[in-house]
Every structure is written in structure tokens, then in C-alpha cells.
Amino acid sequence: MIKLIAIDLDGTLLTNDKTISERNQVILKKAKEQGVKVVLCTGRPLNSVVGHLETLGLNDEGDYAVTFNGGLIQRNDTGEIVAKEVMSYEDAKTLYELTYPLGLPLDVVQGSTVMTVQPEPEENQSLYYTLNPLLNYVDTNLAELKEKSDFNKMVCTLEPAIIEEKMPLIPASYHEHYNIVRSGEYIFEFLPKKVSKAYGLKLLGELLNIKPEEMMALGDEENDLAMIEYVGLGVAMANGSQQIKEAAQYVTLTNEEDGVAHAVEKFVLA
Template structure:
């Protein structure tokens, strides 16, 4: 067994989960084997806590969790360690951009997920974590990106080639995993970080071993230390077999 790595940080959609949004039996089996050998397994996701927790429970995870791209760090399930909120004025401006382009959008508040179909008039009365845009029109998405960059104060990534995900500036999965390491008494060099999209890029670049899934966006593959099989081909199981249970 390789004793270099102590923490496995896993993105969910496109990484841990198949395209059917399931954890395959093979992947689940290898994750449980890693846990039995003392490896911490941390979900590191753009999803909200409520949307991530059932999968953590399915895997029997009691270790810290990074949700909403690093805007929330959980010491353990239901035990919030840190939360970073977005400026309400920026939320209003991003809503204005979405309305101008008439594009699909969503936003995570602490207690609710809003989108184009159920938007709230009580923007000031909410604690906001993340805003997102989705459009398959490359030109429109580029125009939105330009306007977001002009706003400033934003961390702009994506979880698919067709969307943009926005967190407070300086908040991402890398900052989240760094805090998880602090909680566990580990170094970032002891982390294997696995993902497929731009919101995984920062942590893949910082981790001791940065892993891109076979289905990852090309820029993520280019920056990763290694590329494994896709999310539908048990890429996570490959990571665990090759880089945790292989001999040093």
C-alpha cells in the first residue's frame, strides 16, 4: 500500500457518479476498502450539502465535506465548519445579466435553491452561496463571461462546458480542501484530488496527486498529473487501485 496519500478528495458529478447519477458497485467497493485502510474520503462538490449528503451516507462517510465549490466546509455531516457568502449586490447584478440574455440560471441560498422558474423577490433577505448560468450558445456564454469578469469579486468556474459557476472571489475547492487538511492534520501533498471540470482545476493543481477523469474537459486533463478511466468506467476505482494500494 502507498502511504504517501491520506485523503481522497472526490468531485461528484462526472467523477464519483456515473452519467445515471449513481455510484457503481465497483467504485463503492474500492472506496470502502480505502476507508478500511485509514484513507479519509472527502466529497468535494459544487452541489449543496443537501444534494451531496445522501451519497456520503451511502458510502458511510463521516469525514469532512466540501460543498458548493468551497463555499461551505463541513467538519462532519451536519456539523458546519465554515461558510463563505456572496455579496448580495453581486447576486442582483448576476440576476440582471441572466434576465438580459434570457438564459437559464440558478442560485444557491443557504436554505433554498432558486432558478429561472422560481426566482425570489426577497434577494436581500437571503444568504447566498453560489450563482450559475447555463446556455449551449457559445457566443452568449462568452458574453456573460465577459460581463462577469467586469464585475470583479468573483471566482468563475464551470461544472460542464455549457455552464458558468460563480463563487466569492478566492473561494474554490482548493481552499476548501486546504481547510479539510487543517481539520485532519494533513498536508495538501497527502491529497489525491479527482475531477472532470473547471471547478476541480484549482484543487487538482494544488493536490499531491491531481487526477482527471477520462471524460474530463481538456484543460483539466492538461493540468492533471494523471488521467484515468471515465466516470462510467470506474475511474475512481482505478485511482484507488493504482495510487493507494499500489506499492510505493
Template sequence: MKQIRLIALDLDGTVFNDQKEITPRTLAAIQAALQKGVAVLPATGRTVTGVPTQFTDIPGVRYALTSNGASVVDLQTHEKLVNLPFEASLAERAYDVVAPFGGILSIFIDGQSYTTRANAQTSLEMVPANLRKYFRTSRIEVEDMHRTLQDHKDEIEKFSMMYATEEIRDRAWQAVMQACPEVEITSSLERNMELNAPGVSKGPGLMALAKRLGLTREEVMAVGDSGNDHTMVEMAGLGVAMENATEEIKAVADVITADNNHDGVALAIEKYVL
């Protein structure tokens, strides 16, 4: 196996334990990889402004894969190395499908996340308790989501929805599949649905960054636990599933490490990189 030179790490359920912390051992492993000259980046469904500073402030972390691969950013220069937004008419069509199902609808636009004031103030019970602070602090509140979409029609990176029940989420999922079959649909949390432009997901975004850096697939390692990690775990030269990962992710991974509360990321870096 070629030496790993690029490591993509999912955040929730992977790098972060259930208290949303990077443990000392995991931090030390990331730092050791960076000091060895390996590029280590967050690979997340969040916007670039929503990536926690406890990761991006680690000296040497230069890149961030965000919005499920719709945007890969150089954190030093702020250059978008990968930019794969929705085509405007498809974004409009997707919005028209998901809006009637309610829930908390957020639209990720050019590195920022937007939601309505009503969502931000009255629907937080739909968000898992350990993510409510992130939700409150990362959303820009607007009165009219549809107007916001129209004002930024060529900058839509992702739709993110949280629903009150799995049943509502599943009905919305089926509606999108029927009306917009070309859209990429994933989930990263219970009762969550995320939409990206056709062909856009973490895997292609990661491979585009690797190509930009002059690296081969065999030099890339990706670690994840949930549905939106599927393509990057599958496409990386070394795909690593967390022990707490879904069966879908474990099935496409090359190896399985410990869970996110027992330094699974550190164990994988120590074994396969250091």
C-alpha cells in the same frame, strides 16, 4: 510521495457514471479507503442538501465540500468547517449582471438551492436529461429571486446558471468578467456558468479542510473532470484527471485515470491509496 490521507472526489463525470450511479467497484474502493482510515469526501458544486445520499450514506463519509468550496460541512455535527459566502454588495452586483440573460438561475444559500417557480416549471429543457430529477428535487421555488437574495444577503454561497445555448452563456460570462472581474467564474456542464466569491473554489476549500484536519498538501488526492475541479486538481498533492476530463484539467493533473464509465475513480484509489 507521502501516504494519501484525504481524497476529494468530484461527483458528475467522476464518481458517478453517465447513469448517475456509483459502480460496485468504485464503491468498494471508496469503502476500502475509508476502512484504511483515509477521509473520502464529495467535492461538488452542489449544495450540501443536494449531495446524493448514495455517496453520503457510505459508512465513514464524514465531510462534504459543497458549492465549489464555499462551504465544507461536517456531516455528523452539521458544523461548517469552511464558510466563504459572497459579500452582500458583490452578490447584488453579480445578480444585476446575470439576471438579464435569462436561462435557469439558481442561488445557493446556506446549504439550500433556490430558483423561481417559472424556472422550475418551464425551463427544464435547458438541464441535461440525467440531471433533471436532481434539479426538480433539490430546488426551493420562490416567486422573487431578487427578494430572496436580499433576505439572505450574507449567506450567498454560489450562483448557478444554465443557458439555452453556448452563445448566450458566453455573453453572460463576458458581462460578468467586465462588471465583476473579482468574481470566480467556472463551469461544470455544457451551457453552464457558476459564480463564487473572490478566491473561492474547490482547491482553497479543500486545502482549508486539510489544514483543519492537520494534513499537508502532499497527503491530499483530488479527482475531477471539469472546469470547477481545476484548482483542487492543481493544488492537491496528487491531482487526478478522469479520461473524460477537459484538456484544461488534464493539463494541471499529475496523472490521468480511466473515464467515469470505466471505474476511473476506483483505479486511482486502488493504485495510489490501497
């Protein structure tokens, strides 16, 4: 019996125009009415998905979200942080020293603030603001970052062809120290090594006394892979990557065809 549904946003729950279809809204509200926990699992901070939580009626006491790709678990009604894993100034320094010579811009994310580390590579400016326009963007440098702490994640956002060229150049030692994942066509992220959406669901499941086999997860990209493999029922979107489809137990319709509603109706409401 499914007691918790974990849902990615972009390319999964959201249509290409970044909205939630009426059918997805109806079916997810029915699932919640039946006592199923509906949990948005996203790389974004909570404040940038508040509108989607309100649309789905997921802002009541007892509603939770997994944000920053598993680095943060929060209560939707109060924003209270239940669990978190963060990165340090030393991580920012290490990753800037990796990315800048590769011609990659580095954005350091702290809550709803995105700090673009200067100088940026002249040939590749960060495109992060085009993906998450609701966040607060500021320019910074390593000296200014040293005065801050507790960063949620660090990202490189640029044209897909450049990502595909540059990501393979990251030495294996960095993969051993960080969880480096592609979270969209234009973005890849550096996270604390143990952080993933599966890690976030593990902690939330322990809090709610819900076992992995009682969870269903839906996703489309590499950063969804861990949770697809962790839960009892992993569902890939038809528009998802081949890697996700091969790992999932079921492939639903696309994000433009109410694929989330189709799977929830099939496996949960039935």
C-alpha cells in the same frame, strides 16, 4: 503517502445515470478502512448528496464534505458547518444586472433552496431544476432577496451552446471580483473570489493536519482545476476537459469505467 482523497461527483465518481458503481464503492470503502479520508468535493449542497454519502459509508464522525465548490465545509454526520464563505444581496443585485441584459437566467442558491430571480429572460429559462431535482425551487425578485442574506453561490444554467456564446461577454472586471467557473456542460457559477475546491481543501487540510502533498484529487471539469493543481497528486478523468487533463499528473479511466477506483487502487491501496 496519500492521506486524503478529494473526489468530484458528476462526471467523476458518478456514472452517467448518477449512480456510484459497485467497484467504486468497494475501493473507496477499502481506502477509508485503511485510515484515508475520503472527501466528496462538489458544487451541490450537503443534503443533495446524503444518499451518496450513505452508499459510501461516509456519514460517520470524522467524515467531512466540501460543498458549494469550496464555499462550505461540513461534518457529514451532523451537518455542522466547519467553515464557510458566502455572498450578499449586493452580489445578487450586481450579477442580475449583468446576466439579465445578456439573456441569462440567474439562480441564487441558499442551502437547499434555489431562488430563480424574476423576470427571467423570455428566450432562456433556467434549467437548474433538471440538474438538481432534489432542491427546493422558488421564484423571487431582487426586492425579496434584499430581506435575505448569506447566499452560497449564484448560477446560470442553460444550453451549452448559449453558455459558450455568452460567457466570453462577461467583462474582465467581474472575473476580478468573482470566481466564475464552468462546473458542467449546462452550468456556470459565480462564487466569492477566493472560493474554490482548492480553498475548501486548504481549510480542511489545516483542520485535519493533512498537507496538500498528502492529498489526491480527482475531477473532470473547470471547477475541479484549482484542486487538481493544489494537491500532491491531481487525477483527471479520461472523459474530462482537455484543460483538466493537461493540469493533472495522471489521467485515469472514464467515469463509466470506474476511473476513480482505478486511480485509488493504483496510488493509494497499492
